[in-house]
Amino acid sequence: MSVVRVLVVDDQIMIRSGIRALLETGDEVDVVGEAGDGRRAVDMARALVPDVILMDLRMPVLDGVGAISQLRADAATAGIGILVLTTFDTDQNILAALQAGANGFLGKSADHEELMQAVRRVAAGGASLSAVATDTVVGHLTSTARRPPPHEPASPEDLRKAASLTSREREVASLVARGLSNDAIAERLFISPMTVKTHVNRAMSKMHVRTRAQLVVAALRAGLLDD
Structure with missing residues (x-):
């Protein structure tokens, strides 16, 4: 190595x-x-x-x-x-x-x-x-931050990006934001870890973020944890 x-x-x-x-x-x-x-x-x-x-x-x-x-x-x-x-x-x-x-x-x-x-x-x-x-x-x-802070509300652009997600992508993104790993998400949703990875990557692309960490923020800002 x-x-x-x-x-x-x-x-x-x-x-x-x-x-x-x-x-x-x-x-x-x-x-x-x-x-x-x-x-x-x-x-x-x-x-x-x-x-x-x-x-x-x-x-x-x-x-x-x-x-x-x-x-x-x-x-x-x-x-x-x-x-x-x-x-x-x-x-x-x-x-x-x-x-x-x-x-x-x-x-x-x-x-x-x-x-x-x-x-x-x-x-x-x-x-x-x-x-x-x-x-x-x-x-x-x-x-502690399930909703965007009052001084930094979800923008129309945030909401538009979130609306482009499929229902499964929204579900996976919200579970990522709750701190679950791909394996844990797969077990909860009865799908394979590879399928979870595909949904995560698609959600990241649609939300215009580059990292899993940024997807957490995007999900929080767009209110996906309230679904």
């Missing part, structure tokens, strides 16, 4: 040092750099093009959401996996990071195995929504 090149971004030196120490306990990961703010992270990502960025959200100069948006807007860095470091206490920031294009979330208190699993998953092109930490985030979001 090839070595995963990681950029660690957090404004607290102790947290960066701790994450580096966990990552470098084996030979699977090479920490290619550290950054203490979002602007520096964007510059380093463009220069180094790591496989994965571990990104804090609350930082000076440019916060994590702003950094993610800039990285996704640049063709040179758009494909980098981004794993957000969080303490799970800021729902609005978490939703914004998902919308900006984060691939998943990792708690700052994660142990070595959780960290390595999440990094490997994102490096392989997947989302870390199946990781324990992100299941916690998704479950929390779906229990």
